[in-house]
Amino acid sequence: MTGTAADFVWLAPLLALAGFVLNGALALWRPAAKTAVSVIGVGVLVGAFVVAVLTFRAFAGLETDVPLLFRYWSWMPVGELQLDVALQVDQLSTVMLLVVTGVGSLIHLFSVGYMREDPGYARYFAYLNLFVFFMLVLVLGANFAVLFVGWEGVGLCSYLLIGFWFTETVNADAGRKAFVVNRIGDFGFLLAMLMIFWATGSLDFGAVFGQAPAAFDAGGAAITGITLLLFLGCTGKSAQIPLYTWLPDAMQGPTPVSALIHAATMVTAGVYLVARCGVLFALAPLSSAVVAGTGALTALFAATIALKQWDIKRVLAYSTISQLGYMFLAVGTGGAAMAAGIFHLATHAFFKALLFLGSGSVIFAMHRAYHATHSPEDAQDMRNMGGLRRFMPWTAMLMWIATLAIAGVPFFSGFFSKDEILAAAFARGTVHPQWLVFWAIGLVAALLTAFYMTRLMLYTFHGPNRTGERERQHLAEAPWMMTGPLLVLGVLSAVGGLLNLPALWGGNAWLHHWLEPVTESAVVDAVPPLSHGTEWVLVGIAVAVAVLGVVGAWRLLKPAGLVPAREAPAERGFQRVLRNKWYVDEIYDALIVRPIVWLSREVLWKRVDQRLVDGAGVNGAARAARAWGALGTRLQNGQVGVYVALFVVGVLLVLWRAIG
Amino acid sequence: MYERWALTALLVWPLVAGLGVMVLPAPRARAAALVASLVEFAISAPLWWTFVPDGGMQFLADYAWIPAWGIRYTVGVDGISLFMVLLTTFLMPLSVLGSWNIPRRQPAFFGLLLILTTGMIGVFVSLDLFLFYVMWEVMLIPMYFIIGVWGGDNRLYAAIKFFIYTMFGSLLMLVAILALYTAAGRATGTYSFAYTHLLSQATQPGPTAWWLFGAFFLAFAIKVPLFPFHTWLPDAHVEAPTAGSVILAGILLKMGTYGFLRFALPLFPGVALHETVQFAIVALSLVGIIYGGLVAMVQPDFKKLIAYSSVSHLGFVMLGIWALTLQSVQGALLVMINHGISTGALFFLVGMIYERRHSRMIDAYGGIARVVPLFAAILTVVSLSSIGLPGTNGFVGEFLVLLGAFRHYPVATAIATTGVIIAAAYLLWALQRIIFNPLTDPENERLTDLTPRELLVLVPLLACIVWIGVYPKPFLRRMEPAARALIEQVRPAPLP
Amino acid sequence: MLLGPALAISAVLFTLGVAGVLLRRNVIVIFICVELMLNAVNLTFVALSQHLGVGGQVFVFFVMAVAAAEAAVGLAIILAVYRHQRSVDLQNMRLLKG
């Protein structure tokens, strides 16, 4: 207890939970009460944001390096295991708290407009509130187990929201896929927890991180195993290779959900976890390299796929995977780059949320247009769009801001954060050469990012309109309830870089210093700072790459030559491989899913269980007994002669046994 | 007063009430049964508060029964059996309420349910091996009738399979009990079936101890059920009426694991902790977890799916028991309780939808969340509890088991942990095919949502799901001394 | 009379009786074979009683009485069967089997 507003941090998750309970009840019994739902749904989030701000101010005012711990009740007290339900307020969690409640509030607001007509309105807000609750538990949890509650809880909400329109099989499939794939990651998380507990005797962050340097040999098998398993969890939650496949499918959910869960908050939980466990990763250089390498590779790989997607949300989904890869590259690099990762997390939350919500606006408009003419066309296919800037100028303008930000065009928020990551990777590369490779990959990915984002904007908002004659009459800008939040996000995307304006640009790197209490313990080994000259060169390369990407796309792509989706010819060659996402889903399906189902059904169930154990074993024994009985009764044929013979045989046997 | 008579009252009351209910006219029988089961619960409720967590047996009652053989009526509970008793008395009123509209011969059905209660509680409180054995077998009969008379199409096969399977194991246990009795009698000169007496003579590994352990193992393994002794379970679960399935899964299966905790481990610590036995049992638990989950995944029948998922869950319990750490044993106990609650609730839900639609096939449904949102919501919550989502009871139990087991069997625990993936795969897939996906069958359009009575059955279970998930301490606190005592008894010196 | 040969002869007689029961099908013949067995035993008793006193001879009388009772009852039963079957061949008596 500090006697400050931070003591009331529990109010934030509790408000969200209350929102869930109330909206859930409304969803079941009064689904038509949409006004009440909106007030509750948005109200609790705004309330939580206020709590977050107050907590942040109070905590900042304390000027302490020690996390604030709030224990509420004893959860699992068993022997040496003493798990409490406890929250922790420190520099990292306050940043996350602000991002989650801030972006969350905007997206809730946007949803009021976006979901207005949906019959599942109340259910939607109930799920969304529940998500925020779990997300807050995740970022505030003071031990691994509480964090895990949030971790799986957000997965659950993601599952429910992806499959929100559950009467379509694809949607329900996508939700389930998300949950199951995440569970694979959670398997790693769970095992890591077990190993951590038996190594350090605790699951509390403070105790574990305090004891880690003593409990583990640096670079030893135990710590490497733990961190790799933790990272397995992160690859699931944050959609990294090899578990990223669920995220593109997750776009089946309502678009604000994609913005909130699958871009801004939940998917960054993995980054948060690695940052949180920086101490552990610092002890395991191999794991750090794996994290950074996986991040870099994912960044590149997802970007290649994004090049050839036609679905506007899928482009953004792969873009998200790619950007998350950057964040992992950052947190895997360690030390100061941790802060860069969190920085990118924040800026990405702004511009990606903006992009998703913007695309939501577009889809909203397209959908309305097609709906008005009862046309069965795909409202999300960019080939059906084109020239939309004339109909929705605000959206177009705001999305351009976000595009420039993500492309890394100077002075937009993404420029600073991405540049910092690449610079950190390069710096680490001066000590560990493999980071130079990661840096190079990151650079190529940046180029591709600029390219495919420009492509997206070009096809959507520029060139001729391909929507169709009659539909065109119905295209219009979204209501203010939706453009309002976009505006806020646009501002943040533009100026978000101020959060952590590096010294190079005359800033004081505020976020960097703020997070120092958390990141300083995660320093791997001393990396000599880059000279200003090198830094300028790197900035130059990054800017060149971004500009090259944007301009290249602008020059190379001809939106005028596109035909609407239904008339478009199939892709050929490598384009087709990209279009089909390198066939990874198919490969997973053929190598893992189908064999397991086949094994379970044909071998384990039908052969082993039904034929072998139950058939040959159990019923076989019964049948055998009956067969022997039937055989015996054939001797019992009513003939006295046979009975006498049996008798005499018996006599002989008894005599033999007695005398012999 | 309460101390001495509580358990006896718990045993006598349902028997008497059950016989009484049987002769009542049909419309009044169910109400009487509900009252009787609530009274039973009321009798048992003070156990929760008056129980002192000290590791010893409490509420002891001890009277001579057949002195010629040293058979006594000895009952008592400790931190292990307390929860089994409470789980039983908790589930019984719900089962009665859940079978409110059971067709045909209602008085007999509710009477048998109550008599079954006596048998089940008897198993958990008996501290005399003769009494234990009698209770263990006696409870078969009502269950046999419940499956055989009120079950599904294939009920006769399921009933006789259930009966013979269980009997096969338990009769060999009977021989083992007798051999144990004889051996202890020879060694001490006192011939007695008292648990404490036989426990004090717990034998060191020798050829006999191996055989005796084998007999006990078989009896309990069938009940648990461990692979490959599990095939009675899918049939019995599927064919039994709702209350039968709930009790089978909720309580009867726990008798197997309870038997391991109470008898097989403490009586034969040398054999039970022998390397080969440890390996075999841990391996079988793993097979149960993985195999049960995989087979559950491909079941077209929802009840069968739940049945196989029980195999999987009980695998966790066995792993927890054999790991013999404080966390794993308490986790195993919690999983036992949780499984009773979650799987019980699942069976109730299947039963409720079955009453409306007369199909247990997953394919028969789809998209019904739109028609019956309340049902869908509760089914979702219960399924999540069953797959161990943190914040629900399922997580606490499984987490403790895995945490505890990891200490002694890291590799096995790692394999067991994959069970959480499989659980999500099979249950969510089934969930999707039932409540999500397009609503294709017009019959499903006409489904009606849960009635207040059905809600009354489910709400207590949901409350427990959340309670144990969020604040399991009251449970853990009460079971810890008993778990500690058990571990010290079996494994006096900690492993190196 | 020597004990050994007497016992041997009675054993042979007994075996003959058994063989007769085993091989014949006519109820009357079988019954006579059973009587042969009993009489073989009687011979044994008589032979033994040379050494062991009168006990054996007393037994013979008992056995004869029993055999007579058996014969009376047995023939009555055979008659009852004959009424149904019109035959005393055992091969026809197979209503009861399985």
Add this chain to the structure above:
Amino acid sequence: MSLDPTRYGDLALILLPELVLTGWALIVLLFVAWRHETARDLRITGWLTFAGFVATAGAVWWLWWRVAHAAGLAGMIAVDDFRWACDWIFLGAAALTVLLSFRYLEREQLLAPEYYVLLIFATLGMMIMAGGADLMVIFLGLELMSIAVYVLAGFDRRRARSAEAAIKYFLLGAFASGFLLYGIALVYGATGTTNIVLIGVQLGFAGRPGVMLLAGLALLLVGFAFKVAAVPFHAWAPDVYDGAPTPVTAFMATGVKAAAFAALFRVLLEGFAPLDVWRHIVWWLALVTMIGGNLLALGQRSVKRMLAYSSVAHAGYLLVAVAAEGTAAFLVYLAAYTLMTLGAFAVLAAKGREGESEVTIDDLSGLGGQRPWLAFAMAVCMLSLLGFPATAGFIGKWYILLAATQAGENLLAAALVVTSVVSAGYYLPVIMAMYMKPESSEAAHVDVRLGRTAAVAVALMTAGILILGVWPNRLFDLARTAGDSVRPANTLSAPPSGARPGN
């Protein structure tokens, strides 16, 4: 009360039960000589017979209560608790059979009161078998019993099946008697005596047993194995049980079998205790009988044949008691077995017509709904036969298992329980049919009637099964003292254990 068999008065007391019953038999015989026309005569004879059994039981009780025992040298008849206990079981079985017969005989038009006389003589034979301390006495008792039962089996002579049962039983029974008798002769030749106690004394002193003795013992065992229907000497049992009138079948399955076992116990434990070879033989017989009886019963559809085979299986369980020398266990099991077998046959008799061979298990379908009490009695009997806890059958089986484990015969105990599991495969379908299958037609069970006396008997048996299942204490005390009274005469023969001949 010490009784000296050399004094006539005491001898009369020793034989008091047999004398009472013999006298009664003669009176009944006289009575039926001039009253044998109507159903009423039959009923009177029945009650007269019942009274006779009660009176005899009273005589037995008096001797038992006075702790009668023989003084002086070994006599031809034993005076011990074992005999009284067995007598009670025989008399109980016989009396219950009488109660079951009233309605049955009238229904099947078997209006010959000689039926009851034969029943009395058969019972008398049993009592002599159980009391016989001399092989010759046992033989005479056995023949008395057998000849009466041969006739009873064919009592329904109008039915071909009954006649066939009689002829089969008679031929095979006489054949087996020949073996038994030959065995007695050989034992007599080897030991010079037929007195069981003296045989025991002889064997205690003798060295390695000769071929004659062993062959004699083997043939004795064969003779008894036939009477108890042990595999492979069981083949007559299913056919005869099937063909005989059902109350007679019940009496055979209980009384006849019990008497043969009682005699076997006395012969083996008092006479041949020093010889080990019979233990091996009985061990094998028990094993084969349990397996064979249970497997054979598994394939039956006819309830009566199923019960016949089941009684073969139960002979196997009783042989386990013999192998384990568990006299008390034997008595307890016998008491339970008598109750449950009689009960099952009684219900069957109520259901069936004309010998009941045709009643299949499925014919009982729906009995639980239409005749709940009858079905309940049948269910209790089935569960008891299965050895289910809270029934007398369980207590009996438990005791036999206990005896087996205490004798170190764990394997036999395991075989017993495993074969018991098999038996669930044919007992349970009966319950299943009664309660879980619908009746074939509305009128399927309308004419199922026990009759008043049989109803009382069945109620008594059901109650007895349940009460003994929960509170067997008194039965145990009786059985233990009775069982302990059958022991080798160790006062005379006391070779150090392990130095027994034939080891």
